[in-house]
Amino acid sequence: MEDAVPHYTPTQIKHYAKPVPRYTSYPTAPHFNEAVQDKTVRKWMATIPADEAISLYIHIPFCDRLCWFCGCHTKHTLKYEPVRRYLQTVYNEIRLVGSRIGRQQTVAHLHLGGGSPSLLKPEDLADLKRVLLENFHINPSTEISLEFDPTDLDKHALRAFAGFGVTRASLGVQDFDPLVQATINRPQSFEQTKFVVDTLREQGVISLNIDALYGLPHQTLTTLEDTLHSVISLSPDRIALFGYAHVPWVKPHQKMIPENSLPDNMARFKQARFAETVLKDAGYVAIGFDHFAKPTDSLAQGYKAGTVRRNFQGYTTDACPTLIGLGVSSISQFAQGYAQNVKDTHSYRRAIEAGDLPTQRGIAVGPHDAMVASAINELMCYFTLSKAPLRAAYGDAADMIISRAQRIAHEDENGYFKETASGFALTDSGRPFVRTYAALFDDYIAETSGKYSVAV
Structure with missing residues (x-):
C-alpha cells in the first residue's frame, strides 16, 4: 500500500496541491x-x-x-x-x-x-x-x-x-x-x-x-x-x-x-x-x-x-x-451563459409568487470564454489539448490557447505537460494534477484563488 x-x-x-476549481x-x-x-x-x-x-x-x-x-x-x-x-x-x-x-x-x-x-x-x-x-x-x-x-x-x-x-x-x-x-x-x-x-x-x-x-x-x-x-x-x-x-x-x-x-x-x-x-x-x-x-x-x-x-x-x-x-441554488447553463437561483427558500418563494424567475446571479459568456471552456473540458476529460478542433471552431483566436499551452509545456520543470504531434497532453505521472494544469488556462482564477478546495 x-x-x-x-x-x-x-x-x-505540496506544489500541485493548490486550491483550484x-x-x-x-x-x-x-x-x-x-x-x-x-x-x-x-x-x-x-x-x-x-x-x-x-x-x-x-x-x-x-x-x-x-x-x-x-x-x-x-x-x-x-x-x-x-x-x-x-x-x-x-x-x-x-x-x-x-x-x-x-x-x-x-x-x-x-x-x-x-x-x-x-x-x-x-x-x-x-x-x-x-x-x-x-x-x-x-x-x-x-x-x-x-x-x-x-x-x-x-x-x-x-x-x-x-x-x-x-x-x-x-x-x-x-x-x-x-x-x-x-x-x-x-x-x-x-x-x-x-x-x-x-x-x-x-x-x-x-x-x-x-x-x-x-x-x-x-x-x-x-x-x-x-x-x-x-x-x-x-x-x-x-x-x-x-x-x-x-x-x-x-x-x-x-x-x-x-x-x-x-x-x-x-x-x-x-x-x-x-x-x-x-x-x-x-x-x-x-x-x-x-x-x-x-x-x-x-x-x-x-x-x-x-x-x-x-x-x-x-x-x-x-x-x-x-x-x-x-429549486434554490440550482445553476442553469445556456449557450449564452450561466444563471443561478437564489439560495434561500423565502426569497425563492417570493420571486416565484411574483411571477419572476428566481435568478440571483450568473455570467454571460462570449466566444473567448467558450474557447477556454472547450480547452479546459478536453483537458479535464481526456488529459489532452488538441490544436485542430480549437482552430476549426475558433480560427486564429485559438492561437492564444495554443501559445499558452506551449509556454506551459516549455516551463514545466517536471515534464508532466508535453507538446505532441496533435497538440498537448499530460503524461501518466501528470494526470493526477489535471485540475492544477487546467487552472493555468483560467483567466479568472486569480480573483478567487482562496475559494476552492485543494487539488489532490
Whole structure:
C-alpha cells in the first residue's frame, strides 16, 4: 500500500496541491455576478431551439440529518411540512419555466439532487411527475437519475421511486469504517446500503452509481481498501471517487470535524492513487480523474468514443447544450451563459409568487470564454489539448490557447505537460494534477484563488 506513489516527493505534492476549481463549469460559480437576472434568463430561454432536447436538474435542499463533511447547499429538518411547502414552489417554478420556453420541450436527462431527494414521500413524487409531464415532454428514453440516502428507506418508498421512472440511482457511501462515519456524522451500514441496492434492482432500476470519498478524517489506506472492496461487491455500474473538500470557511458545519483528524496532502494523494489502482484492478475503466465505470456502461463507452464531458454532475454523456436548474441554488447553463437561483427558500418563494424567475446571479459568456471552456473540458476529460478542433471552431483566436499551452509545456520543470504531434497532453505521472494544469488556462482564477478546495 505504501508504494502507491513511488514517483512523487512531498515537495511535488505540496506544489500541485493548490486550491483550484473542479471545473464543472467555466467560468466557475465564484465569478458569477448580479448582472444576470430574470430578464436575461427569459431571453436565453426564448432562444432554445424547439427541436433540441434539454436537461433538467431539481434541487431538494433538505436532509433529516446533517452530515458534517457535506459541501452541498442543504438544511437539516426533522419535519416534513417544510419539504412539502418547498415542493409547491418548485411546481410553480416548473410551470413558470415551461411558460417562458413556450412549449413542452423534450427532456433527455432529469436529475434530482440535494440534500436528500430520497426523503420525498410517494404522493409528492407522483405530484412532481405530474407537473413535469404537464410542462415538459418526458418519454421512455429520458434518463432519470436520483441521489439516495440509503439509511432511511423501506421497500414502499423504493417502489415509489422506481414508479417515478428512475433509471439511474446514485448512492452516497463515503466510507464504511465506524470511526470515520462517527467523525463525519454519517452512520450507514453496509447492510442498509445493500438492501437499497438489491431492492432498486428488484424494482427494475438496473443502473447504479456509488459515491465514495478519500481524504476523510481518520481515513487510512486500510479503511479505504475495505470500503472499496465492499462497494465493488455491490457491482455498481459507476463509481465516483471524490476527494473530501474541507472548506469550513464556506460550510461552517465542517468545523465539527477536528482538523488534526484529516490526512495531509501526501496521505490524501496516496489514498487517491491507491483507490484508483484497486478500482482498475476490479475491471473499472478510469473516466477523467475521479470517475470509474464498467466497460459495458454508457459512460465508459462514451469515453472511448470521445463524447464524455463535464457538467455540474461531474463526468457525463449528457450532450444537451441547455441545462435548466430548478429549486434554490440550482445553476442553469445556456449557450449564452450561466444563471443561478437564489439560495434561500423565502426569497425563492417570493420571486416565484411574483411571477419572476428566481435568478440571483450568473455570467454571460462570449466566444473567448467558450474557447477556454472547450480547452479546459478536453483537458479535464481526456488529459489532452488538441490544436485542430480549437482552430476549426475558433480560427486564429485559438492561437492564444495554443501559445499558452506551449509556454506551459516549455516551463514545466517536471515534464508532466508535453507538446505532441496533435497538440498537448499530460503524461501518466501528470494526470493526477489535471485540475492544477487546467487552472493555468483560467483567466479568472486569480480573483478567487482562496475559494476552492485543494487539488489532490
